[in-house]
Amino acid sequence: xxxxxxxxxxxxxxxxxxxxxxxxxxxxxxxxxxxxxxxxxxxxxxxxxxxxxxxxxxxxxxxxxxxxxxxxxxxxxxxxxxxxxxxxxxxxxxxxxxxxxxxxxxxxxxxxxxxxxxxxxxxxxxxxx
Amino acid sequence: xxxxxxxxxxxxxxxxxxxxxxxxxxxxxxxxxxxxxxxxxxxxxxxxxxxxxxxxxxxxxxxxxxxxxxxxxxxxxxxxxxxxxxxxxxxxxxxxxxxxxxxxxxxxxxxxxxxxxxxxxxxxxxxxxxxxxxxxxxxxxxxxxxxxxxxxxxxxxxxxxxxxxxxxxxxxxxxxxxxxxxxxxxxxxxxxxxxxxxxxxxxxxxxxxxxxxxxxxxxxxxxxxxxxxxxxxxxxxxxxxxxxxxxxxxxxxxxxxxxxxxxxxxxxxxxxxxxxxxxxxxxxxxxxxxxxxxxxxxxxxxxxxxxxxxxxxxxxxxxxxxxxxxxxxxxxxxxxxxxxxxxxxxxxxxxxxxxxxxxxxxxxxxxxxxxxxxxxxxxxxxxxxxxxxxxxxxxxxxxxxxxxxxxxxxx
Numbered sequence: 001x002x003x004x005x006x007x008x009x010x011x012x013x014x015x016x017x018x019x020x021x022x023x024x025x026x027x028x029x030x031x032x033x034x035x036x037x038x039x040x041x042x043x044x045x046x047x048x049x050x051x052x053x054x055x056x057x058x059x060x061x062x063x064x065x066x067x068x069x070x071x072x073x074x075x076x077x078x079x080x081x082x083x084x085x086x087x088x089x090x091x092x093x094x095x096x097x098x099x100x101x102x103x104x105x106x107x108x109x110x111x112x113x114x115x116x117x118x119x120x121x122x123x124x125x126x127x128x129x
Numbered sequence: 130x131x132x133x134x135x136x137x138x139x140x141x142x143x144x145x146x147x148x149x150x151x152x153x154x155x156x157x158x159x160x161x162x163x164x165x166x167x168x169x170x171x172x173x174x175x176x177x178x179x180x181x182x183x184x185x186x187x188x189x190x191x192x193x194x195x196x197x198x199x200x201x202x203x204x205x206x207x208x209x210x211x212x213x214x215x216x217x218x219x220x221x222x223x224x225x226x227x228x229x230x231x232x233x234x235x236x237x238x239x240x241x242x243x244x245x246x247x248x249x250x251x252x253x254x255x256x257x258x259x260x261x262x263x264x265x266x267x268x269x270x271x272x273x274x275x276x277x278x279x280x281x282x283x284x285x286x287x288x289x290x291x292x293x294x295x296x297x298x299x300x301x302x303x304x305x306x307x308x309x310x311x312x313x314x315x316x317x318x319x320x321x322x323x324x325x326x327x328x329x330x331x332x333x334x335x336x337x338x339x340x341x342x343x344x345x346x347x348x349x350x351x352x353x354x355x356x357x358x359x360x361x362x363x364x365x366x367x368x369x370x371x372x373x374x375x376x377x378x379x380x381x382x383x384x385x386x387x388x389x390x391x392x393x394x395x396x397x398x399x400x401x402x403x404x405x406x407x408x409x410x411x412x413x414x415x416x417x418x419x420x421x422x423x424x425x426x427x428x429x430x431x432x433x434x435x436x437x438x439x440x441x442x443x444x445x446x447x448x449x450x451x452x453x454x455x456x457x458x459x460x461x462x463x464x465x466x467x468x469x470x471x472x473x474x475x476x477x478x479x480x481x482x483x484x485x486x487x488x489x490x491x492x493x494x495x496x497x498x499x500x501x502x503x504x505x506x507x508x509x510x511x512x513x514x515x516x517x518x519x520x521x522x523x524x525x526x527x528x529x530x531x532x533x534x535x536x537x538x539x540x
Contacts, residue, residue, distance in 0.1 A: 067247065067250075069250070088300075109295075111294055111296060
């Protein structure tokens with residue numbers, strides 16, 4: 001069986017990380033990834049860009065609406081996710097609007113943070129900024 | 130060299146748009162353009178204003194970027210940095226140097242669509258468009274929106290970060306998305322214009338400057354999208370509305386309704402320009418909401434007085450506008466025109482159609498118009514009740530005084 005482990009955290013907590021906090025968290029991720037790989041259960045792990053980079057897509061009566069910001073409704077539950085490799089946000093939105101749930105719920109399009117996958121296969125923080 | 134500042138300012142948006150494409154980064158493009166402008170201020174008095182100021186700024190900005198990359202390459206031994214520039218489209222670059230308009234035009238169009246992308250909040254779209262396309266400083270934008278410069282700066286920084294992080298493209302949308310995306314570009318321009326006319330704003334000079342920036346933006350848009358009649362329609366609408374700027378408010382800033390405005394204070398030159406534009410555009414027979422609203426404003430613009438207005442034409446134009454942009458407010462405006470042509474009974478029948486709308490029940494002009502029609506029919510108690518509803522919804526003091534006078538007349 002595949003399990004998704006979804007990570008939740010208040011944004012101000014992760015934003016206020018010191019270098020040492022960050023290194024500690026990174027160490028934890030690295031250990032977990034090494035262990036899950038050693039156990040043969042690792043599939044993939046991704047860090048998402050901050051919520052400020054999010055775009056919400058909804059389709060109502062065939063009309064696509066694209067808006068700034070994350071999908072903030074509280075009564076909806078997370079049903080699943082797609083990861084697509086697109087050149088631009090517009091291209092990602094083109095696929096997002098075709099997800100059937102865009103017509104009743106909403107789709108949040110959030111960039112995945114870029115990790116340099118160096119030869120050593122070691123986890124690194126994204127290089128932007 | 131009195132023109133130096135003006136020339137420099139006029140050339141900046143275009144130079145920025147091209148530098149973004151050449152360098153592939155909005156913030157870097159802004160930084161090197163700023164350096165190029167500093168150099169222009171130093172050099173131009175000496176060498177004269179270049180024949181093609183945009184090309185001069187782009188070349189100087191690009192050279193500055195190359196210097197920056199070289200320095201960084203030395204410091205960080207980051208050999209890859211130079212490759213960014215080598216990859217820049219050399220063929221397009223040569224065209225810029227020879228001043229090929231088509232390339233420049235495409236750059237500016239791309240920049241406008243990036244700034245008005247729906248994945249940015251409306252506030253961010255407005256701020257970014259004023260900063261990059263209209264070339265206003267952060268202080269000027271903050272002043273226009275009565276915001277602290279720091280707040281405005283943060284809004285712009287956040288918008289630029291979103292463009293970069295989310296991968297908002299620097300490109301003109303494909304034919305399928307173009308009409309909708311162009312509509313949102315026009316909305317941003319009209320939002321800026323209307324912001325200049327918010328009655329809550331005290332400083333008339335600031336308001337007029339914002340409206341003028343919106344008109345400048347609309348002029349740029351109508352040059353870029355010659356084939357789109359709605360773009361010219363929006364420009365004409367702005368010109369015709371702006372023509373009434375000196376007549377539409379009294380000394381205290383209270384709004385004066387159209388029928389009470391001193392028409393000698395309307396700007397005849399702007400009316401003539403707006404009218405010529407809309408007449409030419411309507412001949413293309415592809416009407417839309419902005420063109421129709423401009424046509425209505427043009428009819429008012431040439432009328433000597435409220436009574437001498439061609440109300441039949443206005444009523445017909447509102448009926449057409451209802452088809453393109455149905456809304457209770459449009460129907461209310463149509464009813465006001467119909468009252469002048471077919472009398473109050475026909476106008477009241479139209480109001481009955483929209484009377485159930487909660488927006489109209491809360492709208493003081495709906496009740497005030499209905500009251501006036503009822504009074505014309507001799508229904509004093511009905512008119513008084515409707516004026517009283519309008520009074521309950523009005524906070525503006527001169528308007529309250531007007532309504533109170535009307536109520537006392539119905540006793």
